[in-house]
Amino acid sequence: MKMVVAYIRHEAFEPIRADLLEAGFPSLTITEVKGSGRQKAITEHYRGSELAVHLRPKLKLECVVETKDVEQIKDVILRHARTGSVGDGKLFILPVEDAVRIRTGEEGEEVLQAHDSEEVGIGGNTS
Amino acid sequence: MDFVLATADDLRQALDGTLPETVPGNTLWVVVAAVFVLLMQAGFAMLEIGFSRMKNAGTGVAKILTNLSIAAVCYWAVGFAFAFGSEDVLGVSSSIIGSNGFLLQFSGNGAEAFPVMGFSDAVPEAKFLFQFAFCAVSLAIVWGSTLERIKYGAYVIYAIVFAAIIYPIGSHWVFGGGWLQTGNTPLMPTGMQDFAGSTAVHLIGATGALAALLLLGPRKGKYGPDGKPRAIPGHSMPLVGLGVIILFFGWFGFNPGSTLNITDTRLADVAVVTLLGAAGGVIGAFVATQIKQRTIDIGMVANGMIAGLVAITAPSGYVEAWAGPIIGFIAGLIVVFGVIWIDKKIDDPIGATSAHGLAGIWGTLACGLFTAPRLAEYNAFGNPDGGLFYSGSFEQLIAQAVGVVVAFTFVFGMSFATFWVIKQTLGLRVSAEDEEAGLDIVEHGMYGYPEQFIPRSEIASGLTGTPVAPAAPSPSGVTAATATPGEAPA
Numbered sequence: 187m188k189m190v191v192a193y194i195r196h197e198a199f200e201p202i203r204a205d206l207l208e209a210g211f212p213s214l215t216i217t218e219v220k221g222s223g224r225q226k227a228i229t230e231h232y233r234g235s236e237l238a239v240h241l242r243p244k245l246k247l248e249c250v251v252e253t254k255d256v257e258q259i260k261d262v263i264l265r266h267a268r269t270g271s272v273g274d275g276k277l278f279i280l281p282v283e284d285a286v287r288i289r290t291g292e293e294g295e296e297v298l299q300a301h302d303s304e305e306v307g308i309g310g311n312t313s
Numbered sequence: 314m315d316f317v318l319a320t321a322d323d324l325r326q327a328l329d330g331t332l333p334e335t336v337p338g339n340t341l342w343v344v345v346a347a348v349f350v351l352l353m354q355a356g357f358a359m360l361e362i363g364f365s366r367m368k369n370a371g372t373g374v375a376k377i378l379t380n381l382s383i384a385a386v387c388y389w390a391v392g393f394a395f396a397f398g399s400e401d402v403l404g405v406s407s408s409i410i411g412s413n414g415f416l417l418q419f420s421g422n423g424a425e426a427f428p429v430m431g432f433s434d435a436v437p438e439a440k441f442l443f444q445f446a447f448c449a450v451s452l453a454i455v456w457g458s459t460l461e462r463i464k465y466g467a468y469v470i471y472a473i474v475f476a477a478i479i480y481p482i483g484s485h486w487v488f489g490g491g492w493l494q495t496g497n498t499p500l501m502p503t504g505m506q507d508f509a510g511s512t513a514v515h516l517i518g519a520t521g522a523l524a525a526l527l528l529l530g531p532r533k534g535k536y537g538p539d540g541k542p543r544a545i546p547g548h549s550m551p552l553v554g555l556g557v558i559i560l561f562f563g564w565f566g567f568n569p570g571s572t573l574n575i576t577d578t579r580l581a582d583v584a585v586v587t588l589l590g591a592a593g594g595v596i597g598a599f600v601a602t603q604i605k606q607r608t609i610d611i612g613m614v615a616n617g618m619i620a621g622l623v624a625i626t627a628p629s630g631y632v633e634a635w636a637g638p639i640i641g642f643i644a645g646l647i648v649v650f651g652v653i654w655i656d657k658k659i660d661d662p663i664g665a666t667s668a669h670g671l672a673g674i675w676g677t678l679a680c681g682l683f684t685a686p687r688l689a690e691y692n693a694f695g696n697p698d699g700g701l702f703y704s705g706s707f708e709q710l711i712a713q714a715v716g717v718v719v720a721f722t723f724v725f726g727m728s729f730a731t732f733w734v735i736k737q738t739l740g741l742r743v744s745a746e747d748e749e750a751g752l753d754i755v756e757h758g759m760y761g762y763p764e765q766f767i768p769r770s771e772i773a774s775g776l777t778g779t780p781v782a783p784a785a786p787s788p789s790g791v792t793a794a795t796a797t798p799g800e801a802p803a
Contacts, residue, residue, distance in 0.1 A: 230544060231544075232610070232612070233544065233653075234649075234652060235656065
């Protein structure tokens with residue numbers, strides 16, 4: 187099991203989410219974060235004073251998948267998050283020890299299984 | 314003394330059918346204009362709150378309401394009598410301080426009791442309401458500069474002194490029939506002109522702000538180790554915009570209302586001049602900020618409109634329409650460069666010392682340049698030959714300058730003394746930790762934007778001091794979450 191953690195532009199998220207869902211990976215979490223990298227600071231001009239904003243808003247995307255699926259997830263993220271400009275973000279892959287589905291108490295890799303698209307409720311079916 | 318409102322007489326006349334037919338209309342206009350000006354409190358509140366950080370967003374609401382209320386009672390009790398009363402008091406001439414109309418009880422009829430407003434037959438209660446609204450505006454101007462660090466108690470004490478003494482005496486001199494207005498002094502060649510209060514309201518408020526700022530010091534972090542000012546951005550430019558547009562709206566009670574009557578129809582002229590002054594101010598600030606920092610600074614454009622309005626306030630009843638955009642435009646330039654210049658040494662988060670102070674001085678001086686002879690004659694104050702551009706004479710300009718210097722000196726001295734006493738006794742400034750935490754939670758025990766500071770889970774359970782029982786490990790166990798405080802274990 188691996189956790190894929192990606193720091194991406196906000197606008198990259200929606201196509202990534204759609205593609206992952208299509209491929210049967212509905213389970214993911216995002217967080218609004220601020221960070222710095224090689225992208226330059228934004229200078230704010232406010233009433234004659236300047237303010238350099240070094241931290242840029244990014245989206246942190248996390249999803250835990252079976253090791254065999256990591257490449258597929260990585261491809262999807264790279265395909266949509268890469269614009270070729272500085273500030274596209276980074277992607278990390280971390281080992282994961284265990285997984286538990288809280289509703290049932292199931293443990294291990296089966297809780298991560300890729301799902302059929304009917305099963306995951308595309309088109310507003312949220313049951 | 315009967316202790317009834319003077320309108321009792323008007324009511325009798327109305328019943329007898331002897332009430333002059335102009336009285337109701339003029340009274341209505343003055344009351345409506347007063348209410349317009351009272352709405353400006355919302356403008357000041359939104360402007361200040363928008364320029365504050367989120368942790369200080371709520372305090373402005375309580376402050377505006379508290380100040381307005383204290384000022385109302387003080388101005389009613391003594392302020393109005395000092396500002397507009399006709400009689401000498403304790404041997405002091407009524408050109409220095411008025412005395413008639415304490416608690417709105419006065420001797421003689423309305424025109425005799427408050428002679429400078431005697432040209433209008435609107436009832437004295439209407440005039441009181443209108444003049445109080447001005448006092449409240451002037452007081453509101455003081456506080457914008459002191460955002461995010463002043464102790465709440467300072468508002469209360471200064472509001473009493475300001476509404477009872479400082480503003481009434483200062484405004485009496487400038488437009489309450491006092492010695493600056495009549496020019497009854499060897500210092501001045503003629504009387505000072507200030508139609509609606511560039512000096513009497515705006516400069517006086519800004520001067521109080523300056524006195525407070527010098528004793529208060531900058532907000533933490535405003536100046537870097539190199540001594541250069543740093544931006545502390547306010548949290549909402551949309552609120553700033555809303556505030557400015559409310560102020561703009563209120564100004565159409567402020568200036569046109571100062572005609573105090575509808576019968577000579579001048580209120581429309583004054584409204585047009587006011588509009589053009591505001592427009593000039595925005596355009597001036599827009600140009601200045603584009604030149605200075607290559608961007609259109611939102612707050613500066615907002616300040617530009619205020620500066621244009623402040624500057625056109627004194628001349629609005631004295632100049633022809635063509636002067637409006639010029640006066641406003643120059644005020645717009647002044648405010649942008651003024652804010653940047655003042656910001657180098659003094660932390661004025663809202664720019665009141667520039668928008669109301671520098672622009673107020675400019676507007677007052679502008680009368681000395683642009684006043685039209687016909688309007689000087691009509692208002693019956695100052696040189697009837699008009700300003701420099703009409704008469705070629707510096708008389709009016711000198712009178713305006715003397716007026717500005719005297720009003721500034723008086724208000725600065727009184728305000729500095731008041732704030733100094735507050736600083737020595739109660740203290741003027743919150744502690745560094747309190748400033749860091751924000752005035753909302755420190756002074757008021759609550760936040761202006763609670764969800765910004767308190768996690769949603771805390772707000773939902775919110776049982777302070779009551780330990781919540783750990784959830785039972787049963788699948789349907791929701792007892793802890795639904796337990797009321799009374800049922801929770803002690």
